[in-house]
Amino acid sequence: xxxxxxxxxxxxxxxxxxxxxxxxxxxxxxxxxxxxxxxxxxxxxxxxxxxxxxxxxxxxxxxxxxxxxxxxxxxxxxxxxxxxxxxxxxxxxxxxxxxxxxxxxxxxxxxxxxxxxxxxxxxxxxxxxxxxxxxxxxxxxxxxxxxxxxxxxxxxxxxxxxxxxxxxxxxxxxxxxxxxxxxx
Numbered sequence: 001x002x003x004x005x006x007x008x009x010x011x012x013x014x015x016x017x018x019x020x021x022x023x024x025x026x027x028x029x030x031x032x033x034x035x036x037x038x039x040x041x042x043x044x045x046x047x048x049x050x051x052x053x054x055x056x057x058x059x060x061x062x063x064x065x066x067x068x069x070x071x072x073x074x075x076x077x078x079x080x081x082x083x084x085x086x087x088x089x090x091x092x093x094x095x096x097x098x099x100x101x102x103x104x105x106x107x108x109x110x111x112x113x114x115x116x117x118x119x120x121x122x123x124x125x126x127x128x129x130x131x132x133x134x135x136x137x138x139x140x141x142x143x144x145x146x147x148x149x150x151x152x153x154x155x156x157x158x159x160x161x162x163x164x165x166x167x168x169x170x171x172x173x174x175x176x177x178x179x180x181x182x183x184x
Contacts (some may be wrong), residue, residue: 001054001067001068001070001072001073002053002054002055002057002068002073003054004071004095004181005054005067005068005071005100006053006054007180007181008095008100008101008104008175009051009100009104011104011108011123011124011175011180012104012105012106012107012108012111012171012175013107013108013111014047014048014051014103014104014107015051015053016048016049016051016052016053017053018052021056022056023056023057023058023059024045024049024050024052024056024058025042025044025045025050025057025058026044026045026050026051026057026100027044027050027098027099027100028042028044028065028066029066032063032066033060034063042058047103050100051100051103054068061077066094067094067098067100070088070090070091070094071091071094072084072085072086072091087182092176095176095181096172096176101172101175102158102168102172104171104175105168105169105171105172105175106158106159106164106168106171107171108120108124108171108174108175109159109164109166109167109168109169109170109171110164110167111123112167112171113163113164113167117134117137117138117141117170118134120171121133121134121137121174123174124174124175124177124179124180125174125177125179125180137170137173137174140170140173141166144165144166144169144170145162145163145166148162148163148165148166149162
């Protein structure tokens with residue numbers, strides 16, 4: 001769980017590699033961390049602090065960090081010698097929709113706007129795309145750009161302009177390739 005998150009942040013250039021210090025509270029859905037007895041509250045931290053390695057994410061056993069639990073992190077109620085490995089639709093939804101994942105996609109999208117799709121593919125998979133893979137991504141780019149030129153409110157949510165929204169979504173696709181997440 002932590003490595004999948006950290007990998008996306010590293011590829012996008014957002015990872016804060018500071019070592020040591022206090023735990024951080026990255027994005028979390030509203031209401032997940034209610035604490036009726038102590039009055040504690042989850043406070044989303046600002047960038048770049050919220051992009052620290054997953055190891056530093058604040059953990060409360062009675063209300064675990066949802067993205068990590070979905071990605072098979074242990075509950076920390078007992079020691080695990082090995083984590084289970086699954087591949088579920090919920091994991092894909094976290095990778096596609098989590099605010100941190102979208103931040104990583106936006107950051108990678110900005111880099112790709114300057115350096116091209118092949119750069120993003122190589123950053124995610126550590127290899128050069130085949131002609132067919134590149135052609136599919138270019139075709140997707142055209143389709144997304146046409147879509148976001150017609151859907152200005154949708155584009156604004158992703159990246160302010162149709163072009164930025166398109167690059168964000170191309171980056172989101174690349175960050176969610178099975179090859180990016182689970183393959184070596």
